[in-house]
Amino acid sequence: MDSKQRVHMNQGHGETSYARNSSIQSAQQNRMKPLIEAAIVGLCSNPNTLLSGKMAIADLGCSSGPNALALVSIAVEATHNHFLRFQQPPPEVCVLLNDLPDNDFNMVVKRLVVLQQTNEPVCVTGVVPGSFYERLFPSGSLHLVCSSSSLQWLSKAPEDLVANHICAYDIDEHVRRERLPVVAAAYGRQFSKDFTRFLKLRAKELVPEGQMVLSLVGRRSDDLATENSHVWRTAAQILGAMASEGMIDKAKLDSFYIPVYGPSAKELRVIIEEEGSFSITEMQAHDYASGMDRALLTPNRIANTLRAIFEPIIVQHFGEIMDEFVRTGEKHLNLQRSSRVEGTKHPIVMVLVSLTKA
Ligand SMILES: C[S@@+](CC[C@H](N)C(=O)[O-])C[C@H]1O[C@@H](n2cnc3c(N)ncnc32)[C@H](O)[C@@H]1O
Incomplete structure (x- = not known):
């Protein structure tokens, strides 16, 4: 695997861009609105x-794309309404x-200027x-930190696996289970290390009693050994199907790690x-x-969303395989859909947490 994975979502505004394939994440952002509004009321009422x-x-x-300003816009509007x-x-x-520096900030900057021009209290x-x-x-400079669908990204693939050449995914189901x-x-260890570091850093940057509202993709089950509940499983299964059909090299798959981990709510709470810098207001x-x-x-929407998210790291490792990735993904997701037992709960959850700096 390349030593440094270039994590960023698909750039620009074309058909495969994150900007055009992020409505699922936008729906998740909407769930955070009440928590952000409550955090703003808390901040504004605290002398x-x-x-x-x-x-x-x-x-x-x-x-x-459109999601880039969604959370800050909710916060600005809530501030405005409170003082009004x-x-x-x-x-x-x-x-x-x-x-990250490889993110496409071009349109983000233009949208920021519009936010500044159309919202009275926004100065900078x-x-x-x-x-x-x-x-x-700078230390003690922030009042509110928000983040949506991002903190499941690790700082890097788990060191213990990469260093010991332990494959994250194997096309043989028995080997995989074992x-x-x-x-x-x-x-889990890599996530715990990264998230602890994230909390320590933000605790330095927030003012006393500052707030954070975070959402990340997580697992329903606390049991780590349930394959279905790992958030990278669908992308890995698609790559596994491609390796089985000879579209990609199996040895390449063996050395590929998706640097993403979804914790359960309980794991996050622990x-x-x-870490101790924050108290949990709501989870x-x-x-x-x-x-x-x-x-x-x-299936088509989900496969294209996966493309918009994972294309840069997949192409960096396997080369230009994304059209086949989407075709295989659609087929795989259609099969999965037809075999799903009606009424079973989705193994993936969105974990939302509202924190106050202690
Ligand atoms: C799935 S997108 C979510 C974007 C947006 N917040 C939303 O809800 O649609 C995840 C974002 O996290 C960014 N990201 C991943 N690791 C990061 C890190 N260590 N520091 C800053 N951003 C990171 C990625 O570049 C990507 O833009």
């Missing part, structure tokens, strides 16, 4: 947090958007390229409590698919 009459809001892992209700002048608001906007597993902002506890535990786990427009969940 300690807005002492200076300024408020800084950041979205980490904003990506590109009490007929007080709003604070100066600074909106900052972060993603900016993009902050860099990893959210590193320091991004190895799953080792693979899942290595992913990490937050052990929710929603069935990934419930309440979502069924038209968003067709």
